[in-house]
Amino acid sequence: MTGSVPLISESPEDPFSMGRAASVVLDEQGLVTGWSERARALLGYTPDEVYGRSAAELLVDPQDRGLVREATAVCRRDNGWFGFLPVRDRHGVRQHFGLRVRRLTRSTGADEWFLVGAPAQEVAQWELDRRVMDGLFRQSPIGLTIHDPSLVILRINRAIAGIGGITPDQARGHRIGDFLVREDAETIEARLRQVLETGAPMIFTEQPGRLRGEAGERFVSASAFRLDDASGGTMGVALLVEDVTDRHRARRRLAMLNRASKKIGTTLDVETTAQELVDAAVPGLADCVTVDLLQAVDLGEEPLPGGEGLLVRSALKSTAPYPERVMYPVGTLRTFPPDAPQARSLLTRRPVLVAEFDPEAPASGLDPEQAAHARKLGAHSLMVVPLTARGLVLGLVCLWRYAVAEPFEEDDLTLAGEFAALAAVSIDNARRYTQQHRTALALQRRLLPGEFPLHPAVAVAHRYLPAGGAAGVGGDWFDVIPLSGARVALVVGDVVGHGINAAATMGRLRTAVHTLADLDLEPDEVLSHLDDLVTRLAVEHEAWDQGVASEQVVGATCLYAVYNPVSKLCTLARAGHPPPVVLTPDGQASLPELPAGPPLGLGGLPFESVDLELPENSTLALYTNGLIDGPRHDVDDGLTRLCDALSGPPGPLDETCQTIVDSLLPVRPADDVALLLARTRTLDPSRVATWVLPAEPTAPAKARGLTERQLVEWGLEELIFTTELIVSELVTNAYRYAGDPVTLRLIHLHRLICEVSDPSSTSPHLRRARSTDEGGRGLMLIAQLTARWGTRHAREGKTVWTEQELPSRTGSGALF
Known part of the structure; x- marks a missing residue:
């Protein structure tokens, strides 16, 4: 800047700039009246050598004069011309130049021609660069905007115009915030200012780019770099923008599927697996998700082949508070009307997409009160996906949207199908495990006391x-x-x-x-x-x-x-x-x-x-x-x-x-x-009577007497006769075959227990006596008179015991 006159630096790449182009002035007859220093450098003629001479005779080879006449005719017709012509220099060498010709009219009314020329190779390259730049703004599918240092839009290309639904003229002079929602515009402008301040480019930054007044999400990939002029001054910043909404959604769906594959099926429990499914789908894929399993599956049993039967609500998750106002709670048994999307999905085993869902429609599957709450909530889109595994229909998963403005689309249905496939296999594994586990537990419980x-x-x-x-x-x-x-x-x-x-x-x-x-x-x-x-x-x-x-x-x-x-x-x-x-x-x-x-x-x-x-x-x-x-x-x-x-x-x-x-x-x-x-516990001493008897012939008689007195004391007179026979037989066997000492014990509990211990380890055996045998009938008699009898061995000796049922009037519940 010098004084108040702004100076603009010429681009060093411009072949027609003052420092690179030759300037020539011709009068009406084609005689040279002006010759620049750059013309002398390129062609070798000094001004004195060319002034007043015919440019055609001096600078044009005879073989090229036909081309010159065609160019001259166009100049006179159009008051100018731009193209390429061969020019002969001072040494007679033909050089191709790119020429710009303009008609000038002097105050006297005479016409002159102003020519600016540069080597054809430089002009061709410059023209190619110009066309490439023009192609960026007219043909490039990548959005391009040019902003001045204050971030006012100077120019946008057609791709940006297509994304925003505006024309280049409408965008010029505005800012990004005039077209994008405030949060997204502030993010982009902050990054553009950073590029302007630091000069460091911004490469492929993905961020939301939602348009004002547009429902739904939009994501863009943005790159930016600072524009400097030849002198190093900042002219502005260029922003390249690509709409990557579809790519972002696809990547997000893939990430959700990866997370779901890790979350779903972590246990062999049907309810837990169903809950893992809804946790994986909310809020990323849907605003509300329910899982309904056939009742047989919930019980770990084999479902009917046609998917018939009651459905049990096994899992529910919603981003809205009080979801039970809209959805049946977990544990509810229900069916769906035949024309409901859920019933169609179960019948056909195929997913159903209802992009525009009316909760108050008769076939919505909601009762009137729930439908009213769903309408108030804004439910507008529904997907129903059957849960199938190994040829069996296990249930279905329903996904709703109300907070997200976009309706479900086919890609969402595909993702929901992947979720359902993961969950269905895990649920079927859990069902099989539950069935086997219950069988094993039933067996175990039957075997345990x-x-x-x-x-x-x-x-x-x-x-x-x-x-x-x-x-x-x-x-x-x-x-x-x-x-x-x-x-x-x-x-x-x-x-x-x-x-x-x-x-x-x-x-x-x-x-x-x-x-x-x-x-x-x-x-x-x-x-x-x-x-x-x-x-x-x-x-x-x-x-x-x-x-x-x-x-x-x-x-x-x-x-x-x-x-x-x-x-x-x-x-x-x-x-x-x-x-x-x-x-x-x-x-x-x-x-x-x-x-x-x-x-x-x-x-x-x-x-x-x-x-x-x-x-x-x-x-x-x-x-x-x-x-x-x-x-x-x-x-x-x-x-x-x-x-x-x-x-x-x-x-x-x-x-x-x-x-x-x-x-x-x-x-x-x-x-x-x-x-x-x-x-x-210990037995009450009054319920136990113990005597040590000598191994002698009088032992049975003593035993019978002791037994009688004890049974009278216990009020068991009805058992005296039977017990005396038992005691007599056992004591007799003990003193005959075992020796000293012989211990007699009576225990009064829920049964009358009689025990006779001796030092012998030989067990008595029950057998049927022959008619010629003198003995051998004692144990047979004992077996007939008692409820149970047996022999137990100790480290020294044995004990023969019997149990007799008490008379019914004595009862048994108060004894211990």
């Missing part, structure tokens, strides 16, 4: 918690088995592995334990027999599954305890099982010293029994390792936590059971858990 009847030796409470997740049912079990002499067996065990095989093996072991318990074996003997059984089962299983990969049952653990309420002794043995916890009446919990023993199935190793004297109201806790072993702590920590949870003044057993479960276990334990609490 139910509620235990009242027992005079112990009060019990128990919990069984199946494993959560995909672990499946396990082989944990527990049992309370009544034994002779008012004793009770407490059992807890755990079969290795999970699934149907483990549950079936558990059932076989539990049956075996009952059989062994009926034999009145010692705990270590019971475990020895179980060890043999598990070894045989493993061999059988291996033979069955030859060549087939399957879970091998290789062992089990077990703890077997027998408590005697008369002696207060508890005899325990364990086979690789966690130790019991004993809670004394004063609230002290401890782990008794009890040899661990090998797990069942190893074979050949001995088991040891230990006798514990338990005061009345002691609590014995038996459990499986799932209670104490967890991912966040080891077994020792679990035992400490169990003792802490059990310690304290004894409370109700059921409450104590629940306290232990709540303290030690998560909501869904990783492994099966069996817990059995037994609180010991």
